[in-house]
Amino acid sequence: MEAVAALALGKTIGAGLAGIGSGASAIGVGHVAGNFLAGALRNPSAAASQTATLFIGIAFAEALGIFSFLVALLLMFAI
Amino acid sequence: MAAEAAAGAAESGMPQLDISTFPNQIFWLAVTMVVIYFVLSRIALPRIASVLAERSGTISNDIAAAEELKQQAVAAEAAYEKALRDARAEANRIIAATKAEIQEELASELKRADARIAEKAAESEAAIAAIRATAVENVTAVAKDTAAEIVAAFGAKADAATIDQAIDARMKE
Amino acid sequence: MAAEDKAAEGGLVFHPLEQFKVHPLFGDGPIHWYTPTNVTLWMAVAVLVIVLLMVVGGRSRAIIPGRVQSVGELIYGFIYKMVEDVAGHDGVKFFPYIMTLFMFIITANYLGLIPMAFATTSHIAVTAVLALAVFFTVTIVGFVKNGTDFLGLFWVTAAPLPLRPILAVIELISYFVRPVSHSIRLGGNVMAGHAVIKVFAGFAAIALISPVSVAAITAIYGLELMVAGIQAYVFTILTCVYLKDALHPHH
Numbered sequence: 001m002e003a004v005a006a007l008a009l010g011k012t013i014g015a016g017l018a019g020i021g022s023g024a025s026a027i028g029v030g031h032v033a034g035n036f037l038a039g040a041l042r043n044p045s046a047a048a049s050q051t052a053t054l055f056i057g058i059a060f061a062e063a064l065g066i067f068s069f070l071v072a073l074l075l076m077f078a079i
Numbered sequence: 080m081a082a083e084a085a086a087g088a089a090e091s092g093m094p095q096l097d098i099s100t101f102p103n104q105i106f107w108l109a110v111t112m113v114v115i116y117f118v119l120s121r122i123a124l125p126r127i128a129s130v131l132a133e134r135s136g137t138i139s140n141d142i143a144a145a146e147e148l149k150q151q152a153v154a155a156e157a158a159y160e161k162a163l164r165d166a167r168a169e170a171n172r173i174i175a176a177t178k179a180e181i182q183e184e185l186a187s188e189l190k191r192a193d194a195r196i197a198e199k200a201a202e203s204e205a206a207i208a209a210i211r212a213t214a215v216e217n218v219t220a221v222a223k224d225t226a227a228e229i230v231a232a233f234g235a236k237a238d239a240a241t242i243d244q245a246i247d248a249r250m251k252e
Numbered sequence: 253m254a255a256e257d258k259a260a261e262g263g264l265v266f267h268p269l270e271q272f273k274v275h276p277l278f279g280d281g282p283i284h285w286y287t288p289t290n291v292t293l294w295m296a297v298a299v300l301v302i303v304l305l306m307v308v309g310g311r312s313r314a315i316i317p318g319r320v321q322s323v324g325e326l327i328y329g330f331i332y333k334m335v336e337d338v339a340g341h342d343g344v345k346f347f348p349y350i351m352t353l354f355m356f357i358i359t360a361n362y363l364g365l366i367p368m369a370f371a372t373t374s375h376i377a378v379t380a381v382l383a384l385a386v387f388f389t390v391t392i393v394g395f396v397k398n399g400t401d402f403l404g405l406f407w408v409t410a411a412p413l414p415l416r417p418i419l420a421v422i423e424l425i426s427y428f429v430r431p432v433s434h435s436i437r438l439g440g441n442v443m444a445g446h447a448v449i450k451v452f453a454g455f456a457a458i459a460l461i462s463p464v465s466v467a468a469i470t471a472i473y474g475l476e477l478m479v480a481g482i483q484a485y486v487f488t489i490l491t492c493v494y495l496k497d498a499l500h501p502h503h
Contacts, residue, residue, distance in 0.1 A: 100377070108372075
């Protein structure tokens with residue numbers, strides 16, 4: 001019974017720690033979007049051609065946050 | 080312990096990791112993708128492509144037609160301008176010709192009128208001279224008659240020849 | 253399990269993952285590969301929507317398009333331009349394939365956002381098949397088009413020579429991670445959004461918090477509407493990028 005309780009505790013703590021990753025990914029996405037905006041304001045004519053790159057960058061940054069969310073879910077529900 | 084946890088995962092864990100449903104999902108996904116692929120590539124995409132091509136063709140045709148119409152309008156305007164210019168020149172020519180004609184006619188009329196006036200004046204002068212001559216004659220006759228009458232009234236007798244002589248002498252003065 | 257423990261304590265019931273359960277449409281038997289399930293139902297609905305949008309909407313072939321037809325033409329033009337811009341002119345012959353992927357993903361994403369609907373793209377099995385299909389297509393096309401030149405993708409000639417083997421290992425790993433991130437990005441985003449909505453819906457059981465909860469669900473739903481479109485776009489544009497790598501392996 002001790003082991004089950006320890007496992008539940010560890011899982012929950014681990015899931016909470018994995019949740020930090022989502023915040024880190026939020027910082028990354030904000031960084032990408034903010035830098036894009038700064039560049040776009042400096043040179044608005046070039047901004048329209050780079051929106052695809054912006055979305056790819058956001059997707060890569062966000063994917064890592066999703067990984068950490070997935071780790072949290074796995075800890076909570078699958079182990 | 081581990082086996083129990085695994086069983087629990089299958090029961091209440093993530094449905095995404097429930098391997099028993101994978102063949103089902105993959106099979107139906109494959110069916111779906113094949114259906115969508117054939118619907119799109121056989122029917123939808125060629126049709127949309129042809130509609131888009133047709134539309135751009137129609138648009139470029141319309142633009143060409145509009146361009147042509149514009150050219151026609153420009154040509155029509157040029158023709159109109161030319162006609163207007165020609166008409167104006169023609170009008171000016173006619174005006175000048177008419178003016179010259181009128182001038183000429185006026186001159187000839189004036190000349191004729193002058194000639195007639197001169198003729199009339201000569202005629203009148205002649206008439207006046209004639210009238211004057213007859214008037215002088217009449218005056219002489221009247222004077223002679225009157226003198227003869229006056230002489231007769233005084234009771235004297237004077238012959239006609241003497242009176243005539245006297246009158247003529249007086250008239251000549 | 254943890255959720256149930258909590259439910260017993262505080263009266264809150266969280267079943268954020270309940271909505272992703274695959275179950276048979278008829279009866280309650282085991283799920284064989286051919287069993288019609290809710291996956292089948294919602295995929296069929298997706299096919300129906302695509303047929304309505306792309307085939308029935310454009311059947312009049314009108315020069316001046318109606319609403320549905322112009323939406324179809326807009327999507328066509330959008331994806332066509334994306335393929336042409338990113339993958340180049342020789343990528344255009346893969347256009348029907350990419351269009352199929354995009355149409356399926358965006359339709360499934362938006363259908364999944366209908367309340368009580370089942371989001372087929374939230375399942376890793378579905379997205380993994382899509383991503384692996386892209387991965388194998390791109391790899392095979394790369395080798396068929398370029399032969400062994402395709403391996404030049406991993407040998408970065410722009411880098412100094414001693415660094416190249418290390419870079420080759422990194423490039424190789426990142427190449428094989430592609431289908432993983434490609435599939436988990438789509439599936440994870442859809443699943444995360446739905447799960448978060450469900451968690452907020454669980455909070456609505458407390459009367460004091462429920463207005464906040466409803467407002468939060470509305471906000472998250474708006475975010476999810478955006479994410480559903482963006483993830484379909486990102487999946488498609490990454491497919492185009494991978495295809496460009498396969499067609500022109502020398503950067």
